[in-house]
Amino acid sequence: MIRAATTPHPRLGVVKLASCDGCQLTLLNLEDELLAIAERLDIVEFPEATSHRSNGPYDVVLVEGSVSTPEQLEQIHEVRREAKLLVTIGACATAGGIQALRNFADHDAFRAAVYAHPEYIESLATAQPVADYVKVDAELRGCPINAAQLVELVTALLTGRRPNLPDEAVCAACKRAGRVCVMVAQGIPCLGPVTMTGCGALCPGYSRGCYGCFGPREQANVSSLSRQFISLGRSPQEAGRLFAGFTGYAEPYRDAIVELGGLPGASLAGERAHRAMGAGVNAEGKS
Amino acid sequence: MTNVTKSAIGFLPRAGFQHLIELLAEDGRTVIGPTVADGAIVYGEIHHVADLPQGIGAEQAPGHYRLVHHADERFFAYAVGPTSWKRFVFPPTLALGESRRDDHGHVSFGPAPREIPRLAFLGVRACELAALGIEDRVFLGGPYTDEDYRARRANTLIVAVQCAEPAATCFCTSMGTGPGIRSGHDIALIELDEGFIVTAGTPAGSAIVTRLDLAEATAEQLTAGADQLAAARDRIGDPVVTAGLHDRLLAKLESPRWAQIAERCLACTNCTAACPTCFCTSVSQRSDLDGHTATTERRWDSCFTKGFAAVALGGNFRPRVQDRYRQWLTHKFATWIDQFGTSGCVGCGRCITWCPVGIDVREELNVIAPPPQVSAGPAEAAQPHAPRSSVFRVEGVRRETHDTVTLALSTPDGIDWSTARGEFVMVSLPAVGAVPISISRRLPRGLELTIRAVGPTTTVLTGLERGAEVGLSAPLGHGWPVAAAQEHDVVIVGGGMGLAPLRPIVDEILAARSRYGDVHIYYGARTPSDVLYTEELAAWAARDDLEVGVTVDRADATWLGRVGVVTHLFDRARWDGTKALAFVCGPERMIQATVNALAGRGLTPDRIFISMERHMECGVGLCGHCQVGPFFVCKDGPVFSLAQLGDVFGREGI
Structure with a gap:
């Protein structure tokens, strides 16, 4: 839609939950486009860029991070009420993020292992993607999100068309880029066939398997791929752990991790907790 | 050494091969040939014989590829790798056009700037020559042609090298495409330990060959060449019985095997990307932030992606992976013959090697459609033609229902549309998109389109006002008789x-x-x-x-x-x-x-x-989206008689 000059600019907010700010940085790093975007949108809330706070209502709100604390849970409901369009950005917001690996283990044990005074830490037992709590209108995947996809989303919002965000496997982009399959040619396990494209098949371009940053694609045949990992010489548990990255909590990666033996998280957490209580620290230092 | 006469067969000693590369470069060509990168023999730029995979081959099996070293010094002792030549004549992404739309609703469409490189392909195998021949039929043989492909193809010189090291995944013998080189090359080489038997296939090839310092090939050399070809053929055997495969396969559309394959198939698109003949594409637009200027870009797509057979309002004609695998296999080995008069498979084995989970089409064909009758259809005559958008003006808007309007559109060029054949037009708006819309009335100076707002593009179209402009293709498809x-x-x-x-x-x-x-x-x-x-x-x-x-x-x-x-x-x-x-x-x-x-x-x-309703993207039978059995709905339909459709009608997942 072509906007008349008199139309007020849409109000854009950026909201952060449990996250590393990397996705916000992607927006901040749009050096060529950010000024042009700022001319067409009123960016009213953007914690990574300005400490100036402004509440909604928003025409569009970009949400980074997963819901990990009781406070964030309250916040996301408030943001939803204030936003016409809620777009989750990044692996944390769309899949729970790396912090959602705690969902496979004992939250209290982790808390006790990491913090000297766990009683001061208020966190939820699990870190969840935003869509588990409120309706999400669109999502940008990735850890971090892809700058070109972000510009595409903003452009589509401004021009009133459907954002062109492909639903294909990483393999499609990988082969268009002319890359050699790392799994077939080098036996390196790669999540590309079950992962949503968006990164431009970055890791296979460096002879690494895909880590699944963009999360599972539609109809991801995770069980067939895990069988192949095993036939490439990985143990079932190793195969399962390959799915346990930034989007490991997303189905069906989550199911694969559990089916293939789970993560050694609970025992690890227990061990650390034991150390934190003074039993193992010195012993480790000496051994 | 002396220059041989045209009738004699020449022999190029290995030491003279660099000269061939130089002659191709002197001819103004970028030489593309085999080179080692990322653990495979891929096709890239060749400047020197040192760029070639000398003494290197590859071990191949379903889902498996590893480089191996040979004892000899041959440059071409390998079977085809992950790259296919289609990448160079049918690029993975291609800017098709540029369009503009100003604040007053005026639109314009133009071609994207394009540079057609002058190339030489070095090391093309017989199966790959056959693949290029198939692509020629697909892109140039029908009523609509791909002019970008034509230009790239015309600007390419082909140096073929006969295969002597087939892989365990090869089956060109079954598909009748190799391993011997027959046609489609400008220059053909047979590599022996000490050098190359050289023949020219075209005047362009001959112009290069006559400048080489050739000896006359000896009888022993010619025999050695023939022997290694025979050995290659024996090693491949005849793994797929192709007699009657068309009918056998189409008789098994309800085989339980399709669902079993889907348990393994990742629908990752590696097979279609590696295939030297798969030609499906999708088109999308990129625009500036205001939607004033847009570039239309075509990219390789695949019948394995979820959106490939999807239509508005969430419908999908091939929702399951088993539907998509069946579409791919039956198209490649059966309905392709109905469409193009040739199988879509050349037996290069790439889809077998590069399937991450090693699904082997030879095995699947033999399980689904076990052997044996021959079928072939005629190839259509080429008529260079590509639909281009003309600008039409909205003359009137009539609201039909809460979500549907009828736009009366006039053409500024004065063409009488009242007798125009064709059933639908592709309607495009810069930075918004392009959609197929049926003609709902023919007018002396234009036409009417009745459009329902079901997606973002149709929502914008139904909001257009009098005076706005849109791009329209020529009327496409076969209409009501x-x-x-x-x-x-x-x-x-x-x-x-x-x-x-x-x-x-x-x-x-x-x-x-x-x-x-x-x-x-x-x-x-x-x-x-x-x-x-x-x-x-x-x-x-x-x-x-x-x-x-x-x-x-x-x-x-x-x-x-x-x-x-x-x-x-x-x-x-x-x-x-x-x-x-x-x-x-x-x-x-x-x-x-x-x-x-x-x-x-x-x-x-x-x-x-x-x-028939199907996902249409190009409207002219070149992108592959709308296929139903042997038909392209856009080009062969969308109107069909039930007799024409036969048992394709009403079948699930086709």
Whole structure:
């Protein structure tokens, strides 16, 4: 839609939950486009860029991070009420993020292992993607999100068309880029066939398997791929752990991790907790 | 050494090979050939013999590829790797055009700037020559051609090298494409330990060959060349029985094996990307932030992606992976023959090696369609033509329902559209998108399109005002055979938006009413507020030479007419179906029910015509999205007789 000059600019907010700010940085790093975007949108809330706070209502709100604390849970409901369009950005917001690996283990044990005074830490037992709590209108995947996809989303919002965000496997982009399959040619396990494209098949371009940053694609045949990992010489548990990255909590990666033996998280957490209580620290230092 | 005469066969010693590369470069060509990168022999730029994979080969198996070292010094002792030459004549991404739309709604369309590189392909195998031949038929052999492909192809010189090291995944022998080189090359080489037997296939090849410092090939060398070819052929064997494969495969559309393959298949698209003949594409637009300028870009797509057979409102004709695998395999080995007069497979084995989970098409073919009859269709003559958008102006907007409008569009170039054939046009708006829309009326200086807002593009189109401009392709596809209905009774059955493409039939009949027998028009809509063309329906109903019935699924307080499905309108009609032709358009389920009801009234499949809905992207049979069995719905349809569709009609997941 072509906007008349008199139309007020849409109000854009950026909201952060449990996250590393990397996705916000992607927006901040749009050096060529950010000024042009700022001319067409009123960016009213953007914690990574300005400490100036402004509440909604928003025409569009970009949400980074997963819901990990009781406070964030309250916040996301408030943001939803204030936003016409809620777009989750990044692996944390769309899949729970790396912090959602705690969902496979004992939250209290982790808390006790990491913090000297766990009683001061208020966190939820699990870190969840935003869509588990409120309706999400669109999502940008990735850890971090892809700058070109972000510009595409903003452009589509401004021009009133459907954002062109492909639903294909990483393999499609990988082969268009002319890359050699790392799994077939080098036996390196790669999540590309079950992962949503968006990164431009970055890791296979460096002879690494895909880590699944963009999360599972539609109809991801995770069980067939895990069988192949095993036939490439990985143990079932190793195969399962390959799915346990930034989007490991997303189905069906989550199911694969559990089916293939789970993560050694609970025992690890227990061990650390034991150390934190003074039993193992010195012993480790000496051994 | 002396230059040999044209009739004699030349021999190029290994030390002279660098000279060949230089001659190709002197001819102004970038030489593309085999080179080692990322653990494989890929095709890249070759500047020097040192770039070639000398002494290196590859071990291949389903889902497995590893480089191996040879004892000899050969440059070409490997079987085809992950790259196929299609990448260079049919690029993975290609800017097709640039378009603009200003604040006043004026639009313009132009071609994208394009540079066609001058290339030499070095090391093309027999199977790959066959693949290029197949792509020639796909892109240049039909009524619509891909001019970008034509230009790239014409600018390429081909140096073929006969295969002597087939892989365990090869089956060119079965597909009849190799390993011996027969045609399609400019220069052909047979590599021996000490050098190359050289022959030219074209004058362009000959111009290079005559500048090489060649010896005359000895009888021993020629025998050695023939022997290694025979050995290669023996090693491959004949793994797939292709006799009758077309019919055998299409007889097994309901095989339980499809579901079993889907348990393994990742639908990752590696097979279609690696395949040297797969040609499916999708088109998208990139625009500036204001939507003023946009670039239309085409990219390789695959029948394995979720969106490939999806249509508006969330419909998907091939929702399951087993549907997509069946589409791919049956297209490649069967319906391709109906479309292009040749199999789509050359037996290069890439889809086997590069399948991450090692699905082997040879095995699947033998399990699904075990052996043995031969089938082939004719190739169509080439008529260089590509539809280009012309700018049309919105002359009038009529709101039909809450979500549907009819746009009257005029062409500024004065072409008489009232007689234009074709069923639909691709309507494009810069930075928004392009959608296929059926013509709902032909006008002397333009046409009418009835558009329902079902997605972002149609939402923008239905919001256009008088004076706005859009891009329109020439009318595409095969429409209703209205002329064939002369001297017959006519039954027209529409459901929902399906009345729009049927309206030109009524126009055509009314323009020469006496030539037709009885005419019955039956129309069903969801609710009274969804009824299209209410005034025209009333006008038609007022005539004594038309029978008009309208029904709705759900009535409201204002509705005094019939309620129920559209077939109820003629359940008890007295007309005789054996004298009638029927034209049916609407949602898939409504078409199914109508066709059953019509058949029950004596209409034979050759006299029932339906319009099929499918995902259309290019509109001219080049992108692959809309395929149904052997048909491209855009090019061969969208209107088909039931007799034409045969058992494709009503089949799930096709």
